[in-house]
Amino acid sequence: MAPKPLPNVLEITPYVPGLSSESGYKLSSNENPLGYSPLVREAVEGHLDHLETYPDGGANQLRDAIAERYGLDPSRIVCGSGSDEIFQLLARAYLAPGDEIIQSQYGFLVYRLVAQQSGAETITVPDKDFTADVDGMLAAVTEKTKIVFLANPNNPTGTYLPFDEVRRLHAGLPENVLLVLDAAYAEYVRANDYSSGLEMAGSYENVLMTRTFSKIYGLAALRLGWAYGPSAVVDAINRVRGPFNVNSLAQIAGIAAMKDDAFTDKSVEFNKRELARLTEAVSATGLKVIPSVANFLLIEFPAEGVYSAEKAEATLRQNGLIVRDVKAYGLPNHLRISVGVKQANDQIISVLGEFMARR
Ligand SMILES: *Cc1c(COP(=O)(O)O)cnc(C)c1O
Numbered sequence: 001m002a003p004k005p006l007p008n009v010l011e012i013t014p015y016v017p018g019l020s021s022e023s024g025y026k027l028s029s030n031e032n033p034l035g036y037s038p039l040v041r042e043a044v045e046g047h048l049d050h051l052e053t054y055p056d057g058g059a060n061q062l063r064d065a066i067a068e069r070y071g072l073d074p075s076r077i078v079c080g081s082g083s084d085e086i087f088q089l090l091a092r093a094y095l096a097p098g099d100e101i102i103q104s105q106y107g108f109l110v111y112r113l114v115a116q117q118s119g120a121e122t123i124t125v126p127d128k129d130f131t132a133d134v135d136g137m138l139a140a141v142t143e144k145t146k147i148v149f150l151a152n153p154n155n156p157t158g159t160y161l162p163f164d165e166v167r168r169l170h171a172g173l174p175e176n177v178l179l180v181l182d183a184a185y186a187e188y189v190r191a192n193d194y195s196s197g198l199e200m201a202g203s204y205e206n207v208l209m210t211r212t213f214s215k216i217y218g219l220a221a222l223r224l225g226w227a228y229g230p231s232a233v234v235d236a237i238n239r240v241r242g243p244f245n246v247n248s249l250a251q252i253a254g255i256a257a258m259k260d261d262a263f264t265d266k267s268v269e270f271n272k273r274e275l276a277r278l279t280e281a282v283s284a285t286g287l288k289v290i291p292s293v294a295n296f297l298l299i300e301f302p303a304e305g306v307y308s309a310e311k312a313e314a315t316l317r318q319n320g321l322i323v324r325d326v327k328a329y330g331l332p333n334h335l336r337i338s339v340g341v342k343q344a345n346d347q348i349i350s351v352l353g354e355f356m357a358r359r
Contacts, residue, residue, distance in 0.1 A: 008097065008119040015113055016328065024320025025344035030155065030185075030296045032218030033341045034270060036253075037263040040219065043256035044249050055248040062251045063226075069258050070198065072228055078237045079246045079254075083184060083212045083225030086237065087114045090147065090208070093236040094178060095120040100144040104132035106157050106329050108182065111149040120146070130157040130290050130298070134165050138172040148173060151182040152197070153189060156326045156336040158292025162193040170200060170207060178233065181209045185294040187216040187264065188271055194293070201229045208233050213250075215295065216264055217257040222250040271295050274339045281349040285356040296338040298326070299352075309333050312355055319351045 018028025056062075059079040067074035080086040087110055095101065097119030103111050105127040112122040121144075125136040132150060141148075150169070153160040161169075170179050181197030201209035208229035214220035224246060227237065257263075278297055283289050288300040301309040309325065313335055316323055321344065324336040337348060 006119070008116055012113060012116045013328075015109060018324050019322050024322060025340050025347070026322045027296075027338040027340045027344060027348070028322045028324040028336075029220070030215060030294070030338045031220050032215065032267055032295075033339060033344070034218065034263070034267050036218035037257050037260035039256040039260045039263075040217075040253045043252045047249060047252050050248070053248070055244050055246060055251060057243045059246050059251050062246070062254050065255045065258055066226055070228075072198075072202070076202075076231055076234050077226055077228050078234045078241070079224065079226045079251075080237075080241070081225075081245050081247075081250070082214060082223040083182065083210045083227070084110055085223070085241075085245060086210050086225055086227045087111060087149075087180075087182075088117065089237045089240050090178070090180065091115055091118045091120070092240045094146050098144060099146045100142060102137055102140050102145055102148045104137065104150070104154065106130060106154065106331065107132065107149060108151040108155050109328060115147075127157070129159075131159040132161055134161070134169045134172070137169060141173065141177065145174075145177050147178045147180055149180045149182065151184065152194075153185045153292075153294045155184070155294065155296070156298055156324070156329055156331070156334075157290055158294045158296055158298050159290065160189060160191065160194055160293050162191075163195040164193070166195070166197065166200070170204065173206070175206055177206060179204075179207045181207065183209055184212045184215055186211065187268060188295050189293045190272065191293060198228065205230045205232065213254050213257060216267055217254075218267070219250070219253055219257060222247070222253050224250040224254050271339050274342065274345050278337070278339060278345050278348065282352055285353050287352065287356065290334075296336055298331075298334050298336050301333050301335065303333050306358065307356060309335050312352065315355050316348070316351055319347060321347055321351060323348075 063074040063077045091114035095118035099120040101115045102123045123140045183196035186196035197209040200207045210227045213224040290298040
């Protein structure tokens with residue numbers, strides 16, 4: 001008989017990344033349209049003569065740099081090969097068959113995948129207005145609940161939960177349930193009532209915050225993320241991670257990226273302007289745009305007829321614009337479009353305008 005993987009492994013539907021394009025614009029993975037800091041290029045190039053050496057397994061200089069930048073205790077930071085790896089490590093350390101995780105209806109798909117890898121069940125709680133529903137999530141807690149995952153802001157909806165609501169969610173959870181606050185898009189949010197969860201992760205034994213270098217820092221290719229939280233959780237992640245889980249170039253790039261405030265400020269400003277412009281222009285075509293605080297938009301198309309999301313996606317693709325269908329999230333009538341360079345956004349506006357003006 002041939003070797004057989006575990007039954008829960010065969011139940012996993014593999015994550016399908018955003019399509020890429022050889023020509024035209026890729027607006028399917030929420031990458032930084034401005035690229036990345038020139039300081040990163042310099043730092044990475046400076047290390048190319050040393051690829052024969054293993055990375056610093058503890059990512060010590062990187063953790064110190066993160067700690068300094070955000071005012072944190074470096075011993076309570078752990079780095080991962082993308083924040084995706086942190087979620088996997090959490091599943092490895094905290095989830096077994098029979099356990100449950102809770103997430104919101106349109107919450108990020110990766111949480112479900114990592115739960116499945118450990119044979120745990122995902123309890124999905126209906127959203128309200130495309131936003132996580134705190135009362136619903138609290139009502140879903142059982143003895144089996146081990147982790148509550150909240151992407152804030154959430155992908156693919158672009159919506160966020162105000163700080164008070166996150167606090168209320170935490171206050172209602174039993175102490176043995178870990179609340180994971182995934183703040184991948186935190187830097188883009190301008191709202192006064194938003195917080196990444198940094199303070200909560202510093203104050204409670206059951207809150208972990210995760211961050212990434214893939215979005216505002218534009219380093220998705222290098223795979224770098226980190227988590228901050230209680231020592232016991234950080235210790236558990238350290239026990240299950242690979243000894244060299246973050247490669248040297250990623251560590252060096254992360255340190256350099258955090259030195260370039262001019263680049264991140266410019267990225268935030270650019271996103272703010274272009275997100276507002278896209279939201280207004282796409283709404284003016286008659287399409288519904290879910291209000292986003294991140295670097296992408298979720299657009300709702302009519303369920304039937306010639307203006308469907310599927311037809312729009314095909315039309316955009318013919319015009320060299322690769323966007324994200326979100327059927328895997330149970331959103332067959334929506335498309336997610338990342339904010340691109342100015343010319344890409346101009347094209348989105350004109351192609352969708354023509355698409356909606358057809359009869
Ligand atoms: C993009 C994204 C991440 C980042 O993942 P990495 O593995 O760090 O690239 C995390 N959470 C959400 C919700 C995202 O959209």
